[in-house]
Amino acid sequence: MTKVDLTPAFLIHRRAFKESSLLLDFFTLEYGKIRLVGRGLRKSKTNIQMFQCLNISFSGKGELKTLSNWEVDDTPRIIKGEALILSMYVNELISRLLFDQDPHFKLFEIYKQFIVQITNMNQQAGYWLLRLFENNLLSELGYALDLSHDINGNDINKNNRYEYQHQLGFLHADTGKISGKLINQMLIEDIENMPDAQQLKVCRDLNRQRLNPLLGNKPLKSRSLFFTK
Amino acid sequence: MIEKLNKTFCALPGVGSKTAQRFVYHLLERDREGGFELAKALVDAMEHVKHCSSCRTLSEKNICNICANDVRDSSQLCIVETPTDIHAIEQSGVYKGKYFVLSGYLSPIDGIGAAELGLDELEQKLRNLKVEEIILATNATVEGEVTAHYISNMAKQFDVQITRIAHGIPIGGELEYADINTIAHALSGRKNYD
Ligand SMILES: [Zn+2]
Numbered sequence: 001m002t003k004v005d006l007t008p009a010f011l012i013h014r015r016a017f018k019e020s021s022l023l024l025d026f027f028t029l030e031y032g033k034i035r036l037v038g039r040g041l042r043k044s045k046t047n048i049q050m051f052q053c054l055n056i057s058f059s060g061k062g063e064l065k066t067l068s069n070w071e072v073d074d075t076p077r078i079i080k081g082e083a084l085i086l087s088m089y090v091n092e093l094i095s096r097l098l099f100d101q102d103p104h105f106k107l108f109e110i111y112k113q114f115i116v117q118i119t120n121m122n123q124q125a126g127y128w129l130l131r132l133f134e135n136n137l138l139s140e141l142g143y144a145l146d147l148s149h150d151i152n153g154n155d156i157n158k159n160n161r162y163e164y165q166h167q168l169g170f171l172h173a174d175t176g177k178i179s180g181k182l183i184n185q186m187l188i189e190d191i192e193n194m195p196d197a198q199q200l201k202v203c204r205d206l207n208r209q210r211l212n213p214l215l216g217n218k219p220l221k222s223r224s225l226f227f228t229k
Numbered sequence: 230m231i232e233k234l235n236k237t238f239c240a241l242p243g244v245g246s247k248t249a250q251r252f253v254y255h256l257l258e259r260d261r262e263g264g265f266e267l268a269k270a271l272v273d274a275m276e277h278v279k280h281c282s283s284c285r286t287l288s289e290k291n292i293c294n295i296c297a298n299d300v301r302d303s304s305q306l307c308i309v310e311t312p313t314d315i316h317a318i319e320q321s322g323v324y325k326g327k328y329f330v331l332s333g334y335l336s337p338i339d340g341i342g343a344a345e346l347g348l349d350e351l352e353q354k355l356r357n358l359k360v361e362e363i364i365l366a367t368n369a370t371v372e373g374e375v376t377a378h379y380i381s382n383m384a385k386q387f388d389v390q391i392t393r394i395a396h397g398i399p400i401g402g403e404l405e406y407a408d409i410n411t412i413a414h415a416l417s418g419r420k421n422y423d
Contacts, residue, residue, distance in 0.1 A: 015339060089337075
């Protein structure tokens with residue numbers, strides 16, 4: 001019998017379960033990603049929502065445990081438009097790439113920050129924030145990229161061009177698409193100084209190239225839904 | 230047979246095994262005729278009720294009563310998640326336009342995208358019919374908001390006014406008892422007072 005009392009969590013997905021209940025996927029601080037049943041929650045008037053930090057309690061014996069209590073531990077937040085789409089995409093990444101009940105303390109804090117920062121961001125800055133999140137997620141999963149050195153062990157020079165060699169790192173090449181400056185901005189996670197539109201696209205493609213093998217032959221649905229243009 | 234009937238009733242929302250048992254014994258012991266009627270009504274409905282080819286709500290005809298009603302204003306199109314939402318809005322009696330039913334909301338993690346919600350049909354409708362306003366009446370949930378955003382993005386290519394139903398303090402409700410999210414939404418969606 002497990003019994004957990006008020007642990008920090010974000011709801012990342014919910015779906016109807018039987019007549020009056022919900023199946024809830026949480027990203028929790030201490031237990032990583034976990035799926036719980038919210039009994040009777042479909043009928044309740046104030047319902048549990050995504051993108052706000054909660055404290056949740058749960059208990060149960062088998063595989064599927066039950067949410068016994070929850071409270072909001074956050075200021076109210078209204079995420080709209082494009083920022084909402086980016087946040088849904090991040091939820092799908094977490095849902096797809098994290099293993100159940102495998103805690104990621106650092107990533108939890110980064111997710112929390114992401115939600116707070118994305119709320120008031122313009123579109124361009126939002127995309128940059130997303131790229132930095134993907135980068136952190138990949139690092140947490142054990143696929144960190146050396147952003148300080150190239151494949152040959154030389155320091156990344158912000159005036160050079162590079163190309164990405166899968167799973168190896170950056171290779172200095174004058175015809176490379178990736179600017180040293182971009183790699184530098186990724187390293188220091190500079191939110192204020194974001195790359196220009198062209199390098200932002202390069203960054204997107206780089207991250208896709210790194211994420212795709214982990215996603216296998218089932219592409220992200222929110223990618224085809226929201227980012228087709 | 231009794232066991233099977235019991236189980237079938239249990240599958241209905243709000244019916245537990247006790248209630249199911251009561252239904253079964255009532256029909257078998259006291260109301261065989263009613264039982265036959267129920268069976269016939271069920272077969273009829275299951276065979277003949279389909280989705281309206283215009284708005285996708287449940288209908289026994291190819292075009293539902295609301296879509297077929299010329300008195301209703303077809304320049305307004307209210308977009309809802311389920312047929313029961315239509316029922317709720319109809320009960321209020323304030324809306325005279327037409328509807329479009331999504332039968333759900335966008336949910337990438339569950340693989341539910343634009344095609345599953347009939348959004349290509351909706352796009353065709355906006356292209357071919359004289360719709361002046363679409364009212365996004367999806368639920369006041371994150372999922373409902375995402376769906377509303379997606380539809381509004383799609384509809385921007387047409388010359389159509391896009392509105393969203395207001396979210397806020399329930400009528401007769403007191404501010405101090407509303408939850409903080411409701412208050413935040415009510416404040417951000419405030420209107421000029423006249
Ligand atoms: Zn209809």
